[in-house]
Amino acid sequence: MEETKWEPKVVGFLCHWCSYAGADLTGSARMEYPHNIRIIRVPCSGRIDPMFILRALQNGLDGVLVSGCHPGDCHYQSGNFHARRKFAVTRKLLEYVGIEPERVQFSWVAASEGPKMAQVVKEFVEGVRKVGPNRLFKDEIKDGE
Amino acid sequence: MENKLKEEARKLLKEGKVDYIVGYGKGTVKFRTSPLITNKEEDIEGLVINPFIANNLSRYPAEIKGKLGIVVKGCDSRSLVSLIQDNKVKRDDIVILGVPCEGVVDIKKLVEQIGADIDQVKEIDKEGDNLIVKMDGSKKTVLFGDVIFDKCFGCEYPTPLEYDILLGSEVSPRVELEKSLKKIKEFEDINAPERWRYWKEQFSKCIRCYACRNVCPACFCERCFVDVNIPQWITTYGSWQDNLVFQLIRTLHVAGRCSDCGECERSCPVGITLRSLQRKMVEEVKGLFNYETGVDKDAPPVFTHYEATDPEEFIK
Numbered sequence: 001m002e003e004t005k006w007e008p009k010v011v012g013f014l015c016h017w018c019s020y021a022g023a024d025l026t027g028s029a030r031m032e033y034p035h036n037i038r039i040i041r042v043p044c045s046g047r048i049d050p051m052f053i054l055r056a057l058q059n060g061l062d063g064v065l066v067s068g069c070h071p072g073d074c075h076y077q078s079g080n081f082h083a084r085r086k087f088a089v090t091r092k093l094l095e096y097v098g099i100e101p102e103r104v105q106f107s108w109v110a111a112s113e114g115p116k117m118a119q120v121v122k123e124f125v126e127g128v129r130k131v132g133p134n135r136l137f138k139d140e141i142k143d144g145e
Numbered sequence: 146m147e148n149k150l151k152e153e154a155r156k157l158l159k160e161g162k163v164d165y166i167v168g169y170g171k172g173t174v175k176f177r178t179s180p181l182i183t184n185k186e187e188d189i190e191g192l193v194i195n196p197f198i199a200n201n202l203s204r205y206p207a208e209i210k211g212k213l214g215i216v217v218k219g220c221d222s223r224s225l226v227s228l229i230q231d232n233k234v235k236r237d238d239i240v241i242l243g244v245p246c247e248g249v250v251d252i253k254k255l256v257e258q259i260g261a262d263i264d265q266v267k268e269i270d271k272e273g274d275n276l277i278v279k280m281d282g283s284k285k286t287v288l289f290g291d292v293i294f295d296k297c298f299g300c301e302y303p304t305p306l307e308y309d310i311l312l313g314s315e316v317s318p319r320v321e322l323e324k325s326l327k328k329i330k331e332f333e334d335i336n337a338p339e340r341w342r343y344w345k346e347q348f349s350k351c352i353r354c355y356a357c358r359n360v361c362p363a364c365f366c367e368r369c370f371v372d373v374n375i376p377q378w379i380t381t382y383g384s385w386q387d388n389l390v391f392q393l394i395r396t397l398h399v400a401g402r403c404s405d406c407g408e409c410e411r412s413c414p415v416g417i418t419l420r421s422l423q424r425k426m427v428e429e430v431k432g433l434f435n436y437e438t439g440v441d442k443d444a445p446p447v448f449t450h451y452e453a454t455d456p457e458e459f460i461k
Contacts (some may be wrong), residue, residue, distance in 0.1 A: 049371065051378055054393060054394065058387075071453065080447075084457055085433075085434065085447070086456070089430065090397060092425075092426075093396060093400075094393075096332075097389075098337040098338060098342075098343075098344065
């Protein structure tokens with residue numbers, strides 16, 4: 001059987017008002033970015049529970065990208081400010097328990113920043129490719145099993 | 146201290162200022178204490194204050210209806226203030242009886258130090274910095290600083306910050322932060338895959354009894370995310386993956402509310418080093434947002450609040 005080459009599979013949680021529109025612009029401007037990302041639209045970066053990130057990793061995704069409006073641009077005034085505090089500690093905790101920091105990326109991408117979106121996804125996927133497939137939550141297979 | 150507590154507690158009940166007194170009583174196991182909750186004057190005689198009062202009683206005000214007179218140590222008082230900040234407890238509904246605390250004895254450490262079973266110990270007296278342990282026909286002296294809980298080493302607020310009645314004179318803080326953070330620093334020095342393996346091993350032991358959640362004063366959600374079944378975030382059987390995710394999310398939920406009282410680790414029946422997670426978060430919250438739990442009862446809880454200048458160098 002021919003061996004298939006491993007490709008990272010990552011998920012992107014993008015806020016409806018900025019980053020999702022930004023990703024849309026990337027597409028309509030015919031800019032290319034890695035197809036490794038699966039985008040999930042959320043109302044606001046404040047909607048993103050750290051649980052989403054952990055469950056995505058637990059379910060075997062290789063990385064999680066979280067993106068929202070720039071500070072001050074939030075459609076709901078303060079969603080991304082609250083999110084920012086939450087993300088800061090989430091990131092520290094994940095690193096502390098031994099999850100590679102490259103697997104979880106946060107970014108601010110505005111609706112007009114199509115090229116930035118492409119750049120962020122490209123760099124993120126490259127980072128994930130470097131750390132390799134996510135085997136964190138896999139059970140080790142012992143000899144004789 | 147004990148006599149003053151009994152006197153004050155009697156007075157509070159008699160004058161009708163409180164409906165219940167929440168304090169420490171003698172436990173069923175030698176030297177250990179257990180919570181004593183009473184509205185009867187005759188039970189007041191059973192209240193104790195000694196170097197073994199480990200429980201954090203600040204969990205009770207949110208659970209018991211009526212006015213409470215509650216006994217708290219320094220760390221517990223900060224849990225209580227944190228609950229006041231979160232509007233879970235009304236300040237006017239509680240009378241805080243503050244115990245200035247020099248540290249709480251970890252019986253596990255004590256047993257290790259004296260090299261004898263706790264049942265053989267007849268009496269323990271505290272004399273200055275020493276504990277005099279009297280056993281059948283012999284006497285041993287151990288250093289108090291060797292047998293207290295790890296959390297007590299770096300305790301910056303041994304005297305309750307918020308109280309109505311202080312039961313003793315103020316205690317100066319221990320400044321052994323290094324000793325308190327030793328385990329975390331050592332842990333951070335090992336590489337990421339090893340760290341992950343460590344937690345994997347730890348949480349393979351977990352039986353998901355939820356003692357850590359049930360004992361934690363900061364865990365006050367009416368419905369915990371692990372009990373939610375639509376969507377079911379965490380499966381009901383105890384795989385290490387789910388156990389770990391459960392604890393990580395719990396850690397994040399109590400971040401900024403945790404006063405490092407160490408009850409999660411103390412209550413864990415399988416001995417998972419939970420405090421190392423919680424303590425790490427205490428440090429991070431302090432470093433990132435310059436916020437300490439339960440120090441100021443009028444301050445907004447750290448995650449309901451933000452500053453325009455919050456750190457964001459990690460965001461692209």
